[in-house]
Amino acid sequence: MATTTDDDVRRRGLSSVLKPPEFQSASSLVKVEIGAKSHRGVKRHDNEDHYLVMRLRRDLQMLATSLPKSDLPPRQFEERAYAMLVADGLGSQGSGSLAGRVALSTIANLAVHYGEWNLRIDPTTAAQVIDKGLFLYGSADQAVEARSAGIEALSEMATALTVAYSVGDHLFVANVGHTRAYLFREGRLT
Numbered sequence: 001m002a003t004t005t006d007d008d009v010r011r012r013g014l015s016s017v018l019k020p021p022e023f024q025s026a027s028s029l030v031k032v033e034i035g036a037k038s039h040r041g042v043k044r045h046d047n048e049d050h051y052l053v054m055r056l057r058r059d060l061q062m063l064a065t066s067l068p069k070s071d072l073p074p075r076q077f078e079e080r081a082y083a084m085l086v087a088d089g090l091g092s093q094g095s096g097s098l099a100g101r102v103a104l105s106t107i108a109n110l111a112v113h114y115g116e117w118n119l120r121i122d123p124t125t126a127a128q129v130i131d132k133g134l135f136l137y138g139s140a141d142q143a144v145e146a147r148s149a150g151i152e153a154l155s156e157m158a159t160a161l162t163v164a165y166s167v168g169d170h171l172f173v174a175n176v177g178h179t180r181a182y183l184f185r186e187g188r189l190t
Contacts, residue, residue, distance in 0.1 A: 048096035050101055
């Protein structure tokens with residue numbers, strides 16, 4: 001028969017006071033299926049389009065603790081967002097393909113460098129997402145322009161760029177040029 005010590009009574013008394021609120025991020029509730037394909041179209045000889053899909057996430061893992069399980073959030077917690085980008089290159093002799101590559105790789109590298117990914121959206125963070133999108137678009141444009149500078153064969157290179165950023169039940173879409181973004185919801189394509 002086990003005896004109850006003063007320490008056991010004290011611990012039970014403290015544990016009953018600590019009731020951490022349950023929390024589940026909206027981004028962890030959304031299921032995302034991704035598919036991607038590029039086609040040169042009927043008017044072009046070469047395919048100058050590129051796409052990039054990135055999953056951004058942050059997570060928490062309890063690695064060691066002396067605290068009771070009841071005092072802690074789940075041992076693992078993860079939040080996710082998805083960035084989906086399409087660059088439709090414009091230009092002759094493969095320069096459009098290069099423009100798309102430069103734009104997408106610029107954005108991907110800046111995402112790593114400036115990794116303040118907003119995974120919970122409220123009015124303040126929505127404004128930050130828009131500001132970050134403007135920064136990324138401007139940086140991609142500057143990179144394409146810098147890559148073509150002084151090279152006659154690249155003087156006409158450009159790219160259309162469409163980006164969708166999905167986090168939880170929020171979706172941000174940005175577009176420059178003629179490429180389109182479609183939303184497929186409840187069996188309808190919009």
